[in-house]
Amino acid sequence: MNRLQKFVEHGxxxxxxxxxxxxxxxxxxxxxxxxxxxxxxxxAGDEVLKDPRLKTVFQTAIKRGFAIVSRD
Structure with a gap:
């Protein structure tokens, strides 16, 4: 798949x-x-419109292959 995907850790x-x-x-x-x-x-488009801060996260994912956002 060529699109950015979102994954969550489930425990x-x-x-x-x-x-x-x-x-x-x-x-x-x-x-x-x-x-x-x-x-x-x-x-990804919908998410970045809701939260513009994700733009830098998505840029990291493009450069490194993935980006992790820690839980708050």
């Missing part, structure tokens, strides 16, 4: 990080007790 007790990548194979290992899951229906 039993708390929410995990969010990652953006073109391919799940380039993602780093999830934290212990978590696994990466793709977010269906993700649109």
């Amino acid at each position: 039993a007790e708390r929410p995990g990080r969010t990652a953006y990548a073109f391919n799940a194979t380039v993602l780093p290992e999830p934290e212990a007790g978590f696994n990466w899951r793709p977010v269906a229906g993700f649109s």
